Amino acid sequence: MKEQTYQITNPKSFELKDIFECGQCFRWNPEKDGSYTGIWKNNVVHVQKENNNIIFQGITENEIKQEIENYFDLNRDYEQIKKQLASIDNHLKTSIQYGKGIRILNQDLWETILSFIISANNNIPRIKGIIERLSQNYGKEIRWRGKSYYTFPTPEELKDVTVEEYRKLGLGFRDIRVYETTKMILEKQVDLEQMKSNPNTLEVRNQLLTLSGVGPKVADCILLFSDLKRLEVFPIDVWVRRVMNDLYFQKEDETKLSKKQIETLAQEKFGNLAGLAQQYLFYWRREA
């Protein structure tokens, strides 16, 4: 594989920091100059913004244009989405102004499943560290510009890994969950390919929930952030609870919205774009 370059000029709704730091992915790292390098599938790519251009350089499995367009969701009209969401209320408008460059990546389903199982009751630096060690130990090495990068291990590559080995990599109590889920997928108790072609989101969600370590929040993150791309789901974590309570609940007393109430509220207010709304609100509340 040899290096390829791709460029998009004058992009709208495209800011590196917003995309990579909004909490959806774990394998993109900033360089000193504000550019990022990351790995997905068998692709290693460096992205930088120069004037009004985004320049992608790296080694990719297929044509870089095709890989980038798919992964960065370039064929979706985020300007239109933002316009629609911003018209809902001023809270959304504010959060969208803050995270105007967000795009929801099309991440590999398998990698997303494992990543968010690992994310449970964990913090981002450690999540990233665990995923990196998993990849170094069981993924394939890709060398580029004198550095080594490691692909995220496939289910097959994790086939013979024991719970103890996971524990050594620092997975903590998530070791057994990763082990069991990998096994379930290898044994086709859940069929990932079938999920992608199943338009019934609730059905797919229920299949995800059968996996070890996948509860409601993780399932929704998988639905939203993977190439399942179900933009209508609304993952509710601690930050989303905070922001929803702050914005949409008159807190005369200490009572807070229940999870059920938040779900209902999100569905009513944001409809089939709830996932996008969640992402703007989440990013804004956590970072701003």
Add this chain to the structure above:
DNA sequence: ACTCAGGTATTAC
């Protein structure tokens, strides 16, 4: 030393 972090699974009303 102790708390906390992108929740889930288990156990107990």
Add this chain to the structure above:
DNA sequence: GTAATACCTGAG
């Protein structure tokens, strides 16, 4: 069904 509780680990 809904509510407490334990759970690895390492950074602050």
